[in-house]
Amino acid sequence: MLNNQISMRFFFGITLLTAVLCSSCGDDTRNIREYYFPLKQLQDGLVYEYQAVNNDSLAPTRWYFRSLVLDSGIYLTGMNYTPDLTPLQFSREEMVKNGMLLQDLFLYETDSTGNQQRIDVEIIAGSVFPFEVRDSGGIFLYKVSWQPPSDPGATIILVKNRRYAGDTTFVFENKRYDAVVFEVKELLSHEQEGFFEREFSTTEWYAKGLGLVYYRKEIAEDFILESRLARRYPMEELEAIFRQKLKE
Numbered sequence: 545m546l547n548n549q550i551s552m553r554f555f556f557g558i559t560l561l562t563a564v565l566c567s568s569c570g571d572d573t574r575n576i577r578e579y580y581f582p583l584k585q586l587q588d589g590l591v592y593e594y595q596a597v598n599n600d601s602l603a604p605t606r607w608y609f610r611s612l613v614l615d616s617g618i619y620l621t622g623m624n625y626t627p628d629l630t631p632l633q634f635s636r637e638e639m640v641k642n643g644m645l646l647q648d649l650f651l652y653e654t655d656s657t658g659n660q661q662r663i664d665v666e667i668i669a670g671s672v673f674p675f676e677v678r679d680s681g682g683i684f685l686y687k688v689s690w691q692p693p694s695d696p697g698a699t700i701i702l703v704k705n706r707r708y709a710g711d712t713t714f715v716f717e718n719k720r721y722d723a724v725v726f727e728v729k730e731l732l733s734h735e736q737e738g739f740f741e742r743e744f745s746t747t748e749w750y751a752k753g754l755g756l757v758y759y760r761k762e763i764a765e766d767f768i769l770e771s772r773l774a775r776r777y778p779m780e781e782l783e784a785i786f787r788q789k790l791k792e
Contacts, residue, residue, distance in 0.1 A: 576708075577675040579724050580644060581620055581755030583611040591782045592755070595774040603627045605771060608779055609755075620644065629786045631660070637672050646670035646686070653693055665690040673750070677708035677724075698736040705729045706748075714751045714758060716773060721751035723758075730761075 589610035596602035605624070612619045617638050624633040636648040649665040668687040686704040709727045713720050728746040733739070749758035757773040 572679050573676050574678065575676055576724050576750075579722075579750040579752050579755075580673050580675075581609055581611075582753055583613075583618060583620060583639065586611040586620070587613065589779055590776050591779055592773060593775040593777070594759075594771040597760075597770040597772055599770075604774070606782065608782070619647070625782075628789070629782070630654070642676050643674040643684075644672040646672050646688075649688060651690060655693065661693050663690050663692065671706070674706075674708075679708075681707065683707055695736070698734060701731075701733040701735065703731040703733075704746075709747075712749060714749055714754075714772075716751065716754060716757060721754060721757070723749045723751040725749055 586609050589608060592607045592609060594605040594607075596604075604627070606627075608623045608625070610621050612621065619639070620637045622633075622635045622637075623631060626632055631652045633652065634648070634650045635646060637644045638647050646667050647670070649667060651663040651665060652660050653663060654660050666689045668689060669685040670688075671684040671686050674682075674684050684706040686706065687701070689699055689701040691699055706726050706728045709725045712723050712725055714723045715721075726748045728748060730744040730746055732742045732744070734741075744761055744763065746759060746761040748756060751757040751773075754773065758771070760768060760770040762768050
């Protein structure tokens with residue numbers, strides 16, 4: 545088992561590298577490692593709160609990120625919560641020489657009785673964020689699949705093709721940050737007796753020293769999901785917000 549994990553880690557590391565260098569070994573390779581989440585700052589953990597843009601009816605999206613520095617490597621864990629602090633998704637990424645690789649992904653689904661079930665997601669290609677990009681292109685592949693308990697016999701497959709698209713700036717807490725832009729083509733497939741596919745176009749911004757600060761996903765022609773980083777704070781503050789809501 546350990547040998548298989550090492551082999552997969554090596555394979556995905558090579559995949560990330562070749563995606564950047566596949567066309568040639570030119571001089572336009574750029575290191576953008578500092579634009580991902582600041583792993584050193586996140587050892588104590590922080591909540592990232594994203595607010596919807598031009599849609600006050602949507603509740604904030606909250607992620608709790610925490611980095612782990614272990615003998616086996618450096619990892620970033622992320623837990624996505626509902627407004628009532630119910631877990632929705634957990635991820636664990638590993639830092640390798642040339643990027644962040646997804647190692648674990650769990651989804652949480654509430655059944656008819658109100659109990660949560662953990663769904664183990666199969667990671668087929670785990671490129672989350674590359675540290676090296678080129679202006680001339682390069683596609684970074686993310687592909688996972690899972691079987692939802694609420695739909696027995698079905699398999700859902702999510703594919704993301706991420707491409708570096710340029711630079712921008714982002715203002716957070718009255719300070720302007722340099723940022724990089726990624727364009728993401730997503731394909732969501734639902735396989736059972738029949739076959740169903742949906743495509744999405746997403747834009748992501750990663751700011752230097754902050755990580756993901758903005759994303760925009762075209763769900764349909766008349767519906768666009770757009771959010772930006774509004775606040776960062778310790779988990780204790782999120783727990784206090786939740787306790788206050790219980791009193792209301």
